[in-house]
Amino acid sequence: MRKPRDFDADLRALEDKARGLKARKVRQLGELAIATGADALSADELVGALIVLAETKEAGKMEAWAKRGAAFFQSRARRNAPTTDRNTDGTPAQPGGAQPTSSRKGAT
Numbered sequence: 001m002r003k004p005r006d007f008d009a010d011l012r013a014l015e016d017k018a019r020g021l022k023a024r025k026v027r028q029l030g031e032l033a034i035a036t037g038a039d040a041l042s043a044d045e046l047v048g049a050l051i052v053l054a055e056t057k058e059a060g061k062m063e064a065w066a067k068r069g070a071a072f073f074q075s076r077a078r079r080n081a082p083t084t085d086r087n088t089d090g091t092p093a094q095p096g097g098a099q100p101t102s103s104r105k106g107a108t
Contacts, residue, residue, distance in 0.1 A: 035076070 033039050038046055056062060 036072070 033046075041049070053065070
């Protein structure tokens with residue numbers, strides 16, 4: 001006879017995994033803000049800039065921003081990765097796509 005499946009335990013495990021993924025996303029966003037220097041902006045300035053980015057529909061601007069972002073990550077990968085570990089196929093080196101940053105005093 002089959003053992004009955006514990007749906008509550010499965011649901012709890014999925015909720016824990018979702019919480020972990022959300023926390024990881026938030027941490028990586030903070031690391032990205034620090035790596036780009038955006039942590040020097042006030043919260044109002046940063047939110048205003050993000051709103052403008054989100055509202056932009058011009059394909060040319062978005063393509064230029066995407067190229068600049070890709071160049072940023074490629075330059076960081078070149079500085080941080082040894083030649084044998086360099087990722088040249090365009091996929092993120094880390095599962096979440098963010099590169100590790102050095103810890104700074106007061107940054108969380």
